[in-house]
Amino acid sequence: MPLTNSLDLTLKTLPIGVTLVAVSKTRSVNEILELYNAGQRNFGENKVQELLQKQEVLPKDIQWHLIGHLQKNKVKYIVPFIYMIHSVDSLDLLKVIQKEAEKNNRTISVLLEIKIAVEDTKYGLSFENASFILSEVKSGKFPNIKIKGFMGMASFSDNKEQIKNEFSSLSSFYLQNKEEHNLDTLSMGMSNDYPIAIECGSNMVRIGTKLFGARNYTNI
Ligand SMILES: *Cc1c(COP(=O)(O)O)cnc(C)c1O
Numbered sequence: 001m002p003l004t005n006s007l008d009l010t011l012k013t014l015p016i017g018v019t020l021v022a023v024s025k026t027r028s029v030n031e032i033l034e035l036y037n038a039g040q041r042n043f044g045e046n047k048v049q050e051l052l053q054k055q056e057v058l059p060k061d062i063q064w065h066l067i068g069h070l071q072k073n074k075v076k077y078i079v080p081f082i083y084m085i086h087s088v089d090s091l092d093l094l095k096v097i098q099k100e101a102e103k104n105n106r107t108i109s110v111l112l113e114i115k116i117a118v119e120d121t122k123y124g125l126s127f128e129n130a131s132f133i134l135s136e137v138k139s140g141k142f143p144n145i146k147i148k149g150f151m152g153m154a155s156f157s158d159n160k161e162q163i164k165n166e167f168s169s170l171s172s173f174y175l176q177n178k179e180e181h182n183l184d185t186l187s188m189g190m191s192n193d194y195p196i197a198i199e200c201g202s203n204m205v206r207i208g209t210k211l212f213g214a215r216n217y218t219n220i
Helices: 003-012 029-037 048-057 072-078 091-103 127-138 160-181 194-199
Strands: 019-023 042-045 063-066 084-088 108-115 145-153 185-188 204-207
Touching: 003 019, 003 029, 029 048, 042 048, 048 063, 048 072, 072 091, 084 091, 084 145, 091 108, 091 127, 091 145, 108 127, 127 145, 127 160, 145 160, 160 185, 160 194, 194 204
Parallel strands: 019 042, 019 204, 042 063, 063 084, 084 108, 108 145, 145 185, 185 204
Antiparallel strands: none
């Protein structure tokens, strides 16, 4: 199926107000351009190196989302152009983003990545640590950071109830903090679980496989 068709089909499944981030990791510049030419502007990558290579040659009005783990020493490369960082999982990382953002005279939109899966995942904050970071930012120590909301990944599982519980827990936390911290983004849902995520209140989905087909990691 042409990519523009699968983009149309995917967009038809999204309610108004839900933003599609096309996850383009491992995909070629030409594949990304095909979706760009069909009107898609939000793209997500999980590796800094790959993101830099693509950003350099692709249209400058693409809104790039960094969705994978971010190492502190790589922050400086993406801050000049990044649209949103979904994977802030420590106060130390936020401090580095603040420093680089100030140098670049930019305000960077970030999401705090929260660990909601019961399975052992490497990254993500507890609700408690996320609350602490929110209060630190509110106190004015991070003038070049805008926390827009949260990102979470559910367990890789067939158990819909479990996935639903995990997404619901993050959705409740989002609603508890939305007013006080002026949040507007809840990034939950990938190809296999995004309808559940939307049911639970997600307003940003990160979809790769459903748009582009299965990934082939040997291509890169
Ligand atoms: C790869 C990836 C996705 C997209 O996964 P698909 O199953 O291909 O839709 C979403 N979020 C993150 C953080 C990813 O690394």
